Amino acid sequence: MSTVQSSIHALELSKDSKAFHYKVGIFVAFTKDDAPCQRLINDQAQTAEQLDLIPPVVLMEKKNAFRSVVQQAYEKTTKFGAEDSVFVFDGISRLYSNVELTTLSVTIPNDELAKHKKLFRRNNGIVELTFIEEIDLGDLSSFGNEDNTQATIISNVIEMITSAHALNENNYFQIKAGRGLVSSESLDQHENRCGPGRVVVPGCIKRLVTRSDGKELKLGITIDPTKNVYYKSESLADIVIKDILGGRDNQSVRRILEEIKKENILGALAKLVHRHNGDIIKVSKFSDKPFYELEMTDKDGKQVKLYEYFQSKYPVISQVNKYLPAVEVKVKNRVRKNEDGSIPEHEPFIFNYYPMEALEILRGQQVPAPKMDPTSASTQKSINTSGPVLRKHHSFVQFVNIGLATSAKNKYLEGFKIKIEDIKLSHNLATVDKPILKIGSDIKLNIQNGKIDPLKGNMKYSEQAAIKSMTVFVSNKVRDERIIEDFIGAFKRGCQSKGIEINKINKTQYIETSNPGTLVKCLETKKHKDDTFIMLIDYKSVKSHDALKVFEQTNDILTQQVTFEVATKAPGQTNTMANIINKTNVKNGGVCVSVGFGDESMASFDLNKSKTLYIGLDLSTAIQTQIKGNVDFNSVGWTANVGKNKSQFIGDYFYQKRNVLNPFIIDADQMKVVFKSILKKWRDVNKEKGPEKVIIFRSGLNAEQFKIAFNDELKEFRALESYAAKIFGKKCAVPISIVHVNRGSNVRFFGQDDRTRVPTNVGPGSFVSHKFSHPGKVLFYAKTNPSCLGTAKMPQFCLTFDENNLTTDVLQNIVNMLSFGIDIIGAAVSLPVCTYQAIELTKRAANNIGQMNDLGLLKYDGQDFEDNKIDAISRKFNYTTKINGANRFNA
Numbered sequence: 001m002s003t004v005q006s007s008i009h010a011l012e013l014s015k016d017s018k019a020f021h022y023k024v025g026i027f028v029a030f031t032k033d034d035a036p037c038q039r040l041i042n043d044q045a046q047t048a049e050q051l052d053l054i055p056p057v058v059l060m061e062k063k064n065a066f067r068s069v070v071q072q073a074y075e076k077t078t079k080f081g082a083e084d085s086v087f088v089f090d091g092i093s094r095l096y097s098n099v100e101l102t103t104l105s106v107t108i109p110n111d112e113l114a115k116h117k118k119l120f121r122r123n124n125g126i127v128e129l130t131f132i133e134e135i136d137l138g139d140l141s142s143f144g145n146e147d148n149t150q151a152t153i154i155s156n157v158i159e160m161i162t163s164a165h166a167l168n169e170n171n172y173f174q175i176k177a178g179r180g181l182v183s184s185e186s187l188d189q190h191e192n193r194c195g196p197g198r199v200v201v202p203g204c205i206k207r208l209v210t211r212s213d214g215k216e217l218k219l220g221i222t223i224d225p226t227k228n229v230y231y232k233s234e235s236l237a238d239i240v241i242k243d244i245l246g247g248r249d250n251q252s253v254r255r256i257l258e259e260i261k262k263e264n265i266l267g268a269l270a271k272l273v274h275r276h277n278g279d280i281i282k283v284s285k286f287s288d289k290p291f292y293e294l295e296m297t298d299k300d301g302k303q304v305k306l307y308e309y310f311q312s313k314y315p316v317i318s319q320v321n322k323y324l325p326a327v328e329v330k331v332k333n334r335v336r337k338n339e340d341g342s343i344p345e346h347e348p349f350i351f352n353y354y355p356m357e358a359l360e361i362l363r364g365q366q367v368p369a370p371k372m373d374p375t376s377a378s379t380q381k382s383i384n385t386s387g388p389v390l391r392k393h394h395s396f397v398q399f400v401n402i403g404l405a406t407s408a409k410n411k412y413l414e415g416f417k418i419k420i421e422d423i424k425l426s427h428n429l430a431t432v433d434k435p436i437l438k439i440g441s442d443i444k445l446n447i448q449n450g451k452i453d454p455l456k457g458n459m460k461y462s463e464q465a466a467i468k469s470m471t472v473f474v475s476n477k478v479r480d481e482r483i484i485e486d487f488i489g490a491f492k493r494g495c496q497s498k499g500i501e502i503n504k505i506n507k508t509q510y511i512e513t514s515n516p517g518t519l520v521k522c523l524e525t526k527k528h529k530d531d532t533f534i535m536l537i538d539y540k541s542v543k544s545h546d547a548l549k550v551f552e553q554t555n556d557i558l559t560q561q562v563t564f565e566v567a568t569k570a571p572g573q574t575n576t577m578a579n580i581i582n583k584t585n586v587k588n589g590g591v592c593v594s595v596g597f598g599d600e601s602m603a604s605f606d607l608n609k610s611k612t613l614y615i616g617l618d619l620s621t622a623i624q625t626q627i628k629g630n631v632d633f634n635s636v637g638w639t640a641n642v643g644k645n646k647s648q649f650i651g652d653y654f655y656q657k658r659n660v661l662n663p664f665i666i667d668a669d670q671m672k673v674v675f676k677s678i679l680k681k682w683r684d685v686n687k688e689k690g691p692e693k694v695i696i697f698r699s700g701l702n703a704e705q706f707k708i709a710f711n712d713e714l715k716e717f718r719a720l721e722s723y724a725a726k727i728f729g730k731k732c733a734v735p736i737s738i739v740h741v742n743r744g745s746n747v748r749f750f751g752q753d754d755r756t757r758v759p760t761n762v763g764p765g766s767f768v769s770h771k772f773s774h775p776g777k778v779l780f781y782a783k784t785n786p787s788c789l790g791t792a793k794m795p796q797f798c799l800t801f802d803e804n805n806l807t808t809d810v811l812q813n814i815v816n817m818l819s820f821g822i823d824i825i826g827a828a829v830s831l832p833v834c835t836y837q838a839i840e841l842t843k844r845a846a847n848n849i850g851q852m853n854d855l856g857l858l859k860y861d862g863q864d865f866e867d868n869k870i871d872a873i874s875r876k877f878n879y880t881t882k883i884n885g886a887n888r889f890n891a
Contacts, residue, residue, distance in 0.1 A: 002429045004762050007395050007748040008209060008220040009404070009424060011158075014417035017137040019096040019157050022104075024089065026069055027126040028119070029107065038126060041119060042066050042093055056175045057269055057362045058280050063091025064173075065116060070095070072112065073127035077103040080129070086415035088160040095129065096157050098415040104129040137416065143210055143217050144776060152707060155208050162206065162221060162420075164412040165403030172203070172402060175364055179746075180205050180226065181402055182364060187227070192383075194229055195373030196243035197265040197361075200383070201230045204398035205746045211425065212774035221404065221420060224746040225394035227383045229376045231268045233363035236283065237321060237356035239265055253325045257286055263373040270327075270359040274314040280362065281329050281354075291326035291355045310355060319357070326353035385790040388750050388759040395424075395748070427749075430767040430780070430809070435817040436598040438462065445593065450764025450786035452593065452826040463645040464499035465590035470533040471506040473523065475513040475564065477539065483568050484508060484537065490571035494581045500590065506531070513538045516547035517855055523551050533588060536561045546851040549844060553878070554857070558587050575826070582824045591645045592823045597813070604692060605814055607821070608646045613682055613691035613734075614818065615640045616651070616834030617671075619700040620842045621663045633658055633870055635849070636666055637841030638674050639834045642681035647821060650681075651837050653845035654874040664701045665709045670874075671716045672723075679720070679727050690728035693804050694720060695814070697835045699741040700842065706740045706800070714738070714801060735803035739811065741835050745796040747781060761792050764828060765816070768794070773808045780812060784819035785830040795831060845878075 027038040054062070070089050079085045081102030089095045108125040116125070135157060142150035163181060166172035171184040186199035194200060205224045210217055232239055241249045244259050260266050270283050287294060294306040307320040333350045337343055367376060386394075403410045404420050413420065437445040437452060440460040446453045474484055488508065495502055511522040513536070527534060538544045540563040552559040562570075562580060570577045582592050596606040604611045616639045639651030654674070656667040682691060696717060701709060717736055724734045749768060751760040762783050769780035778799035783792050797815060799806055806814075814832075821833030829836050 002751075003426050004429060004766065004768060005392075005424050005426050005750045005752070005759075006222070006768070007224055007392075007424060007746075007750075008211065008222045009399065010211070010421040011162075011208075011219045011221050012419045012421075013138045013140070013158075013219070015138045017417040019098065019135040019137055019161075019416065020100050021132040021135060021157075022095045022097065022101065022129040023132055024066075024070060024093050024095045025126075025128040025130070026066055027128065028121070029124040029126050055269060055280075057364045060173060060175060060364055061271070061280065061362070065119060067091050067168075069108070069113075069116060069119070069125060070127060072108055073106045076108065077106050080104070084415075086411050088157075088164045088412060090160060094160075096135075096160065098417075100131075100134075101129060104131070137418075140217050140219065143219075152704070158208055158219070158418070159206075161412050161416050161418060162208075162404060163402070165408065165410045166401070169403060173364055175366075179207050181398075182226075182228075182230075183401070184363065186230070186232075192227070193379055194376045195264060197232050197239045197268075198229050198367055198373070198376050199232050200227050200379060202227050202394070202398070204395075204402065206402070207746050209745070209747065210777075210779070211771050212777070213771070214774065217774065217777075220425065222745075222747045223395050223399045223402075223404075224748055225391060225398045227394075229367045229372065229380050230363075231265065231361050231365045231367060233361050235273075235357060236265070236270055236327070236359040236361060237324060239361065240324060240356060241321070249321060249323050251323060253286075253288060253290055253323070256323065256325060260286070262371045265361070267371065268365055269362045271362050272354060272358055273360045274310065274354075274358040281327070281359075283327060283359070283361075285328040285330070287326040287328055287353055289325065290321075290323055291353065292320055292322045294326055294353055306353060307355065310358070314358070320355045321357070324356050326355060327359060328353055388748075388761050388791045391748060391791040392750050392759045425771055427768045427772075428770040430769050430812055432765060432767050432809075432812050432816050433597070433599060433602075434765075435813075435820055436596050437820060438594045438596075439592070447820075450784060450828045452820070460499035461585055461590055461592045462594045462647070463589075463591035464501065465585045465588035466501040467503065467584075467588055468532045469504045469506065469528055469530045470502060470535065471526075471528055471531050472508045472535045472537065473526070474508060474510050474536075475538045475542065475544075476510045477513075478510070478537070478564055483564075486571050487537070487562075487567040490577055491580065491584075494577050495584065498581060498585065498592075500581070500585055500588075504530075513542055513544045516544065516550075516851060519544055519547045520551045520554075520855065523548075524555065527555070527557065531557055533557070533584075534559045535584075537564055537567050539564050546847050547855070549848055550851050550855060550857065553848065560584060560587055579825055582826075586648075586823050589644060589648075591643075591647050593820075594647045595817055595821050596647075597817060599813075602810070602813055605810070605817075607641060607817070610641075610646065610686050610689075611691065612693040612695060613640060613642075613678070614649075614832070614834045615678060615694065615696045616649075616832065616836075616838035617666065617696060617698050617700075618835065618838035618842045619664060619666055620846055621658075621700070634663060635842050635845035636670070637838040637843075637845060638678075639837040639841065640678045640681070641834070642678055642685060644685050647823070649821065649833050649837055651841050652879045653841045654878060655845065655849065655870045657870055662705075662708055662712070664705045665712050666716075668712070668716045671713070672719070675716070675720045676723050676727070679724055683727055688728070690724055690732040691734060694734050694736045695739065695804070695806075696736065697739045697741050697832055697838075699743065699831075699835050699839060701740075701742075702744050703740075703742055703798075706742070710800060717801070736801065737799065737804045737806055738801040740796075740798045740800050741831065742796040742798065743793075743831075745781070745794075747794070747796065748791055749781065749783070749794055750791075761788050762794070766794075767812045767816070769808045769812065778802075778806065778808045778811055780808060782812070782815055782819075783830075784816060784828040786827050 025040055026042040027040055030037050067089055074080055082099050085097050085099050087095055087097040105128045110124050113120045113125050137154055142148040166181050172181045174181055182201055182203035186201050192200035203226045207222050209220050209222050211220045244264050268283050269280055272279050292307050295303045296306045298304050329352045330349050331352055333347050335346045399405055405422055434447050439462055506528050509526050512518045534557055536548050545561050548559050548561055585592055596608040603609055618637045620635050633655050635655055637653045639649045641649050643650045654670050656670050659665050721734045724732045749762045751762045753760050764786045766783040767780055772779045781794040781796050783794045818832035819828040822829045
């Protein structure tokens with residue numbers, strides 16, 4: 001049996017491993033009206049949403065300051081009164097120690113808080129610990145329950161313990177409360193070239209995972225190395241002079257400002273370093289003169305040079321460059337009240353100016369994709385696609401660097417009685433049957449390495465589409481009509497050979513496509529009244545696809561885009577033209593290849609038997625285009641095998657108001673509407689007969705989010721049975737199973753070349769359940785698709801609720817079968833077709849809402865898009881209520 005190795009290291013907890021939880025309060029001690037007072041400065045009541053409003057690097061600086069204060073308290077009290085104690089602290093309010101602490105309050109004099117003057121001013125500091133609970137880390141029984149809060153608590157504590165050495169001893173930092181650890185040291189700039197003001201910084205994503213030894217549940221740590229482009233954490237003046245200007249600083253301010261762009265340093269956050277705990281500001285505005293020439297009015301009303309003021313008051317600014325402009329900061333103008341209590345007339349805002357020498361770019365700022373320069377983007381792409389040899393090597397390097405290897409003297413692991421193995425886990429590959437793929441009149445197709453035999457010759461599709469009338473629209477910038485004629489001719493011949501019936505192809509129309517609004521209007525005015533299908537040929541560089549999809553929604557006409565570049569080569573490339581025609585067939589209600597099982601024991605799960613209803617649900621939590629009214633909302637995509645033909649999945653999407661506390665939960669009312677619609681569609685295509693089983697694949701959230709969403713969504717999932725009883729009759733009992741599809745598990749798998757023993761990618765059809773599934777738990781990873789850029793990152797499948805008695809083998813076979821159901825390309829995809837299409841529809845919803853906003857279509861009864869109009873907008877623009885809702889294949 002073949003084996004693979006994962007990025008997981010076994011983690012063992014002693015049976016008597018414990019953690020003592022304390023709530024930390026950090027106070028400023030001051031006197032008011034001769035009475036002692038305290039003010040809490042680490043707000044323990046802040047919600048995750050409130051913390052999300054703080055820029056990540058600002059929050060990190062704040063946490064680091066609080067960590068430093070608590071460490072001072074620890075040292076001042078001789079380890080909080082417990083000689084053998086070690087502790088981990090989240091930087092806000094949660095502290096865990098390995099033993100019970102005895103000294104729970106300490107006052108730190110102001111003269112010992114010099115580096116924290118911004119927090120305490122001239123006051124003393126007080127650190128108070130309040131005991132909360134004792135946690136038995138060695139008891140993992142709670143991990144067998146998906147919604148168990150105790151398992152979440154233990155996981156969070158162990159995550160903190162396994163990060164502590166890296167954060168406190170090994171010069172790593174952590175953004176927000178994520179699992180990512182980032183090194184403070186950047187990589188060599190000659191080997192990892194970046195644009196001005198940028199560097200490549202290594203790190204890793206560390207996650208706690210469950211595993212099994214075949215008898216009981218265990219834990220492991222997975223290490224996935226990262227390298228990302230960050231802003232350089234150096235003096236702003238040095239970055240501008242050396243990196244951006246190339247040492248040529250003796251230029252005009254205008255020329256210097258022309259060189260400072262979003263592709264280098266513009267928009268980054270910087271910290272004022274001329275005084276302790278200086279403010280954090282955004283580098284976005286500059287003076288129109290050199291700082292050296294700027295003047296200010298002193299307290300005596302005299303005009304003095306600003307640089308002289310800085311040099312006299314802040315000796316750290318010893319020399320100011322004569323050519324560099326100042327950084328401009330807009331601040332509120334605070335004025336003193338008059339003696340009668342009135343506020344004098346004043347400007348609401350004033351501008352402060354700081355020399356670039358007084359600013360240092362904050363560490364930990366990853367460069368966002370829209371601000372990438374070409375050199376950095378190329379380097380990042382190369383990093384992201386690194387193969388298994390480099391990734392496996394860097395995984396172990398990070399494992400050692402963050403202090404988890406046995407060679408490291410990690411006081412936190414020792415104190416909490418945790419051991420981690422150096423060697424990565426090995427796993428046996430599962431044996432999964434290939435599905436049965438058929439075309440035309442029962443012709444079987446072979447599968448090799450995840451790919452389907454090419455559909456050659458005159459083999460007809462399993463179900464051929466019929467198109468009443470179609471028109472091909474072409475960008476008027478295309479000058480070579482011969483290329484278009486050749487493409488349309490080859491397209492017509494290909495459709496005919498596959499059995500697609502096109503009743504009429506109208507005369508080709510050349511239209512303006514560069515502007516989305518113009519494109520939509522041209523399509524609406526030039527389409528034929530009886531058109532049911534439109535094809536658009538446009539240059540790849542023109543972003544016309546979103547506008548085309550908006551036209552599709554508003555006019556209820558199916559559309560397909562082909563780039564001019566593809567249309568040019570397609571007549572001479574069999575596979576390229578086949579993919580175009582495959583898409584035409586499925587968009588118009590056809591089925592290219594039917595997918596099913598050959599094993600009779602799997603017959604009830606066969607798509608062609610219409611006994612099991614498969615539903616895919618995906619939710620995107622990304623904040624979409626800000627529309628008038630500033631509505632925050634999510635987009636949800638769904639698909640199900642309720643097409644008029646067997647093996648056919650159709651789907652749709654909707655928008656929902658963002659759940660403030662848990663934005664990843666699907667709205668119950670909207671889900672109810674979707675489930676009823678799906679069941680009615682099933683009834684319409686299956687002659688009133690209800691499904692025998694329902695399997696729901698839920699994606700769009702990680703493991704932690706799924707635990708939170710599970711209880712809320714389970715109620716609506718289980719209500720599906722009552723909906724079925726009303727639609728199909730009271731005797732219709734529909735057992736339900738729920739599968740969580742986690743695409744972000746960060747577990748990597750490595751094969752090995754038998755001859756060279758060099759790490760390789762795992763091949764298509766690889767399923768890993770060994771050391772994950774165990775009695776009472778079905779969990780596995782799957783690699784179904786043949787293509788792989790970089791190192792395989794296999795999605796995780798976890799059966800979280802089951803009324804169908806699914807085994808690991810059965811669910812693995814179902815996932816493998818469904819991965820061949822996409823029907824456009826001749827290969828398996830990386831996910832079950834219901835999940836794959838739901839994700840695509842979620843993306844389409846997100847893209848369309850932005851395009852509709854730009855086109856001024858987000859109106860309902862003359863009103864702007866508002867909270868209470870989300871349902872209406874969904875119904876107006878999605879596909880369910882339209883004629884083509886019965887054919888909608890994917891986005």
